[in-house]
Each structure stands twice: as C-alpha cells, then as structure tokens.
Amino acid sequence: xxxxxxxxxxxxxxxxxxxxxxxxxxxxxxxxxxxxxxxxxxxxxxxxxxxxxxxxxxxxxxxxxxxxxxxxxxxxxxxxxxxxxxxxxxxxxxxxxxxxxxxxxxxxxxxxxxxxxxxxxxxxxxxxxxxxxxxxxxxxxxxxxxxxxxxxxxxxxxxxxxxxxxxxxxxxxxxxxxxxxxxxxxxxxxxxxxxxxxxxxxxxxxxxxxxxxxxxxxxxxxxxxxxxxxxxxxxxxxxxxxxxxxxxxxxxxxxxxxxxxxxxxxxxxxxxxxxxxxxxxxxxxxxxxxxxxxxxxxxxxxxxxxxxxxxxxxxxxxxxxxxxxxxxxxxxxxxxxxxxxxxxxxxxxxxxxxxxxxxxxxxxxxxxxxxxxxxxxxxxxx
Amino acid sequence: xxxxxxxxxxxxxxxxxxxxxxxxxxxxxxxxxxxxxxxxxxxxxxxxxxxxxxxxxxxxxxxxxxxxxxxxxxxxxxxxxxxxxxxxxxxxxxxxxxxxxxxxxxxxxxxx
Numbered sequence: 001x002x003x004x005x006x007x008x009x010x011x012x013x014x015x016x017x018x019x020x021x022x023x024x025x026x027x028x029x030x031x032x033x034x035x036x037x038x039x040x041x042x043x044x045x046x047x048x049x050x051x052x053x054x055x056x057x058x059x060x061x062x063x064x065x066x067x068x069x070x071x072x073x074x075x076x077x078x079x080x081x082x083x084x085x086x087x088x089x090x091x092x093x094x095x096x097x098x099x100x101x102x103x104x105x106x107x108x109x110x111x112x113x114x115x116x117x118x119x120x121x122x123x124x125x126x127x128x129x130x131x132x133x134x135x136x137x138x139x140x141x142x143x144x145x146x147x148x149x150x151x152x153x154x155x156x157x158x159x160x161x162x163x164x165x166x167x168x169x170x171x172x173x174x175x176x177x178x179x180x181x182x183x184x185x186x187x188x189x190x191x192x193x194x195x196x197x198x199x200x201x202x203x204x205x206x207x208x209x210x211x212x213x214x215x216x217x218x219x220x221x222x223x224x225x226x227x228x229x230x231x232x233x234x235x236x237x238x239x240x241x242x243x244x245x246x247x248x249x250x251x252x253x254x255x256x257x258x259x260x261x262x263x264x265x266x267x268x269x270x271x272x273x274x275x276x277x278x279x280x281x282x283x284x285x286x287x288x289x290x291x292x293x294x295x296x297x298x299x300x301x302x303x304x305x306x307x308x309x310x311x312x313x314x315x316x317x318x319x320x321x322x323x324x325x326x327x328x329x330x331x332x333x334x335x336x337x338x339x340x341x342x343x344x345x346x347x348x349x350x351x352x353x354x355x356x357x358x359x360x361x362x363x364x365x366x367x368x369x370x371x372x373x374x375x376x377x378x379x380x381x382x
Numbered sequence: 383x384x385x386x387x388x389x390x391x392x393x394x395x396x397x398x399x400x401x402x403x404x405x406x407x408x409x410x411x412x413x414x415x416x417x418x419x420x421x422x423x424x425x426x427x428x429x430x431x432x433x434x435x436x437x438x439x440x441x442x443x444x445x446x447x448x449x450x451x452x453x454x455x456x457x458x459x460x461x462x463x464x465x466x467x468x469x470x471x472x473x474x475x476x477x478x479x480x481x482x483x484x485x486x487x488x489x490x491x492x493x494x
Contacts, residue, residue, distance in 0.1 A: 013405040020404025058452050060437055064445035069466065078468065101448060105459045114456055116463075120447050133453070169439035175453035176462070177443075198466070200448050231450050231465035238464065299408050306415030313422045317429055330485045332457040341433035342426040 012295075015288065019296040034304050040257050041308025041356050042315070047249040048352060049316045050324050051239045053340035058235035061173055065231055066200035067209055069101075070216055071224045078224075080195040088219060089201060094212040096204040100196030102182055104189050106150060111140050113333035117189075119182035127181045130160035134168040135175035135334045153190040160184070171336035248327070257356070261363040268367045276371045277379030289372040290365060297364035301357045309352065317342045455485040 003009055023030045070089065072081035081100075089098045102119040115136065125131050130148060142148055148160045166174045186193065203212050213225040268276075276289055284292075315321055320339050329335045371379055443449070455461035460468065 013403070016405035016408055017403050020408050024404075057437070058454075061440050061444055061452055062450070063441060065450050066448050069450060071466070076468075078466075099448075105462070114459060114462065116453070116456075118447055122446055135453075166443065167439050169436040170443040171440075172452050172454070173440040173443045173449055176456045177447070177453065179447070226450075226465060234465040235452070299412075303411055303415055306412070306419055310415070310418045310422060317422075317426070328454060328485075330455065330457050332455065332485075334453075334456045336453050339433060339436065341430045341437070343430070344423055344426055 012291075015292045016295050016299070019292055019299060022292075022296060023300065030300065034300060036260065037301065037304035037356075037360070038308045038311070040253060040260070041305050041352070042311045043249065043253045044257075044356065045309045045312035045352055046315050046321065046323065047253065048348060049312055049342075050321050050340070052345065052348065053316065053342065055236060055239040056343065057172065057338075057340060058239070059232055062228070062231055062235070065228050067203045067206070067228050068201040068213055068216070069226045069231075070199040070201060070220070071226070072198075072220075073222055073224050080191060080197060081199065081223075083194040083196065085220060085223075086196070086199060089199060089216060092212065092215055092219065094204055094208050094215065095201050097202040099200050101198050101200050102185050102191070103197050104185070104191075106178075106188075108140075108150060111333060113139060114176065115178050115334075116176050117178045117180060117185055119180055119185035121182075124181050125163055125179055127184055128159075128161055129163040129181065131164040131166065131177075131179040132162060133166050133174040133177040133334070133336075134171050135336050136178065137162075137165045139334050150188070152188045158184070158188055168337065172338040175336035176334040249324075257359070261359050268371055273371050273379050276368065277374075277376045280372065280376035281380070286369075286372045290369060293364060293368040294361065297361040298357075301360045305353060305357055308356075309349070313342070316340065457485055461485040 070081075070085070072079045072085070083100060086098055086100050089095055099121050101121075104117050106115045106117055107113075108115060113136070132142070132148070137143060140148070142162055144162050144165055146162050148162055149157050150160070152158050160178075160180065166177070180188070185191070201212070201216070203209050209227055209229070213227055216223060216225050279289055279292075280286075315323065317340060320337075325335070451463045451465050453462070455464065
C-alpha cells in the first residue's frame with residue numbers, strides 16, 4: 001500500500017493544512033513566538049556547542065603537558081624551590097626525567113596587561129632576545145626587530161630585542177607568552193641561581209603517575225604535586241555543563257524557557273477555547289483536535305529548533321562566537337584569537353532537541369486536552 | 383462554449399489546490415531547515431581539517447615549552463594558570479568573597 005495515497009496520510013495532511021492556516025491567522029503572535037523560540041534554541045545550542053568545543057580544544061592542547069608538576073608551598077603560598085629538589089627527584093624510581101621550569105608574571109602598566117614570562121630549557125632565545133605571542137604583539141603594536149622595554153623587579157628598565165612573533169595559529173597557547181633566556185629571566189625577576197618556579201617530571205610508566213606523585217610527597221612533604229590529569233580536569237570543570245561558563249549562560253536561558261513553557265501550559269485564550277468548541281460542534285473528535293494542536297506545536301518547535309541550531313552552529317564555528325568572546329575576555333587586555341573545530345555529536349543534538357521541543361509540545365497539549373474533553377456547548381458559552 | 387469559458391475562468395482564478403496547501407508549505411519549510419542542517423554537518427569535516435593545522439601549532443608550542451594551561455584568562459594571575467593556582471587563590475579573603483575579576487565568576491575553584 002502506498003503510504004502517500006493512504007487515507008491516514010490524507011487525514012494528517014488535512015490536519016496540517018488546518019494547523020498552518022491556524023498559525024497564519026495569528027501571524028503576529030506566532031511569528032513573535034517563533035522568533036523567541038529560535039533565539040532560545042540558538043543561545044542554548046551556542047552555549048553547549050561552544051563549551052564542548054572549548055573543552056575538547058583544551059584537552060587536545062594539553063595532551064603533552066608535563067605529567068607531573070611539583071611546586072613548593074611555603075606558609076600556604078607558592079614559593080620558589082631549590083635545585084636540591086631537582087636532584088632528589090631525579091633519583092626517584094619511576095621518574096624518567098626532571099627539569100626545573102622558570103616562569104613568572106609581569107604586569108606592564110603601559111599596556112595594562114599581564115604577561116607570562118618563560119625561560120624554556122629547550123632552544124631558549126639568545127641573551128637580550130625575546131620571542132612573543134601574537135596577541136601581545138598586536139596589543140603592544142610591536143613587531144620583529146623592535147625593542148621592548150620592561151621594568152625589572154628593581155625598577156631598572158630591561159630592553160629586549162624582539163626576535164620572533166609566534167604564529168597566530170598558536171594563540172590559544174601563546175597569546176601572552178614571552179620567551180626569554182634563563183639568565184635574562186633570573187636578572188629580570190631577581191631569582192637567584194639554583195632556584196626554580198616549579199619542576200616538571202616525566203614518568204617512565206604513565207600508569208604509575210599517581211604512585212610517583214605519592215613518592216614525591218613522601219620525600220618532599222612541603223611540595224604540591226599536580227598531575228596532568230588534574231590540569232585537564234580543571235578545564236573540564238570550567239567548561240562543564242553544570243559548572244562555570246556554561247552555567248552562567250544556561251541558568252538564564254533555562255529560566256526563559258521555563259517561563260515560555262509555563263505561559264503555554266497555564267491555559268488557552270478564550271478565542272482558542274471557543275475555536276475548539278466550534279470544531280467539536282462541527283464533528284471533530286477529541287483525537288482530531290489533539291492531533292491538529294500537536295501538529296501546530298510540533299511544526300513551530302521543530303522549525304524553531306532547526307533554525308536555532310543552524311544559526312548556533314554558524315555563530316560558533318563560522319563566526320568564532322562573538323557573543324561569548326566578550327564574556328570570556330572579561331577585563332583581559334590580551335585575548336587569543338582562535339577558532340574551534342566542530343564535532344558532530346548526535347547524542348548532544350538529540351538532548352538539545354528533547355530539551356527544547358518536547359517540553360513545549362507537551363505544554364501545548366495539556367490545556368488543549370482539557371478543553372477538548374469538555375462539552376462543546378459548555379466551552380463555547382464560557 | 384459558454385460553459386467552457388466559465389470553467390476556464392474558474393480555473394484561472396483558482397490555482398491547483400496542492401500548490402496552496404499549508405502542508406506543502408510546512409513540508410518545504412522543514413525540508414529547507416533539514417537541508418541547511420545537513421549542509422553544515424557535512425561541512426564540519428572540512429572545518430575540522432582546517433582547524434587541525436592550527437591546533438597542531440598550538441600543541442607544538444605547548445609541548446616544547448611544557449605549558450600547562452591555555453592562555454584564555456589573562457586578566458588575573460590566578461586565572462591565567464588555573465591548574466597551577468592555589469585552590470583558593472580566587473577567594474583569598476574568605477571562601478565567599480566577591481570576586482574582583484569577571485573570570486573568577488566563570489571559573490569555579492578546581493575540583494579537589
């Protein structure tokens with residue numbers, strides 16, 4: 001039997017015809033509702049897509065972060081550690097390599113920005129040279145060959161020659177980064193030789209990271225050990241559904257949606273109730289009225305979902321989410337320019353669909369069912 | 383003859399029913415939305431490939447310099463390296479102190 005020629009199909013088409021005509025009769029109201037609904041789905045989907053993509057990005061970016069970072073805590077605060085710690089940890093069983101990291105922050109009053117100064121162990125710049133992030137170069141208006149002057153810990157000016165500006169593609173990792181020679185960094189911050197900001201450990205067997213961390217704490221009780229997994233979890237938490245960035249947006253969006261659904265569920269207008277009464281008096285049964293209203297709600301919400309989701313996708317992955325950049329940027333002077341990679345997640349799409357379409361359709365049907373089960377005469381006289 | 387002219391006029395005034403049906407309009411709207419969704423999903427492979435090169439640059443930088451955090455929140459020192467900051471760095475005065483920096487309201491203290 002051909003479905004498209006069946007009586008059932010024709011009946012549904014008839015009901016859809018009526019639903020569309022009904023939507024057209026209250027054009028202004030339904031158009032407003034459609035736009036509000038689309039905006040709601042757009043915001044909700046943008047938040048979820050952006051949060052997911054950012055979390056994925058942070059995870060991939062930190063894939064090669066140090067397996068263990070060891071800090072020294074003095075009186076509850078982070079402190080510089082002696083190189084004796086480095087020697088102690090190098091001899092620890094399970095540790096393949098240990099290296100001291102030298103880095104710190106510098107607030108530049110001229111640019112009103114915080115910089116991260118780092119002295120790498122591998123391929124450091126020559127003394128007097130500096131390599132800077134693209135966001136930093138943009139904000140300070142400097143380029144390769146220029147001289148960057150910064151005030152050291154004792155107020156004396158340090159002049160660095162810019163030898164390299166990092167590729168803008170790596171901005172998410174290097175926006176505010178300044179790579180300098182270790183001797184320059186020590187002189188700039190006044191760090192004595194033989195002291196480090198923290199230590200990075202490479203563990204021979206990745207499954208023994210926790211065990212090695214315990215050994216480090218046994219040997220150095222004044223240390224704080226941070227595992228790579230904890231670094232990742234920090235950013236998982238920041239961009240998680242239930243916390244941080246997403247919660248900030250989601251709470252207001254969900255509240256707006258609850259209001260919309262509540263408004264729908266709280267009742268029909270007198271005109272709508274009279275219409276249902278007339279339809280029933282004309283011979284429509286309760287099932288037909290419900291199906292017609294179901295089509296009306298489903299058409300509106302599915303169209304709004306499609307429009308909202310497509311717009312959200314374009315906003316996040318094609319326009320680089322300008323709505324969220326301002327929020328994430330906060331008061332930062334240096335902010336990386338970056339794009340995010342899309343990943344199709346059917347479960348996420350289905351969750352969004354059920355979260356937005358089903359409550360609305362259900363909220364539409366409840367009052368209609370109440371009106372449709374009443375006597376037509378009673379409904380029309382109300 | 384007159385009857386035929388009348389019927390022609392009627393046909394002229396009333397286009398075929400199917401082209402005016404609301405269900406056809408609804409079908410087109412849903413098809414257009416679904417097609418747009420399909421197109422952006424199909425294009426995601428291309429976007430991901432373009433992004434892959436960008437990500438690799440960032441990964442290389444992070445790996446070479448042993449970086450621990452993305453440079454997302456540069457406004458405050460404790461927000462810049464969230465994974466390395468003191469657990470309560472953002473709440474130094476007391477646990478419920480109002481945060482100075484906007485980033486502090488977006489970033490909860492790291493999980494224990």
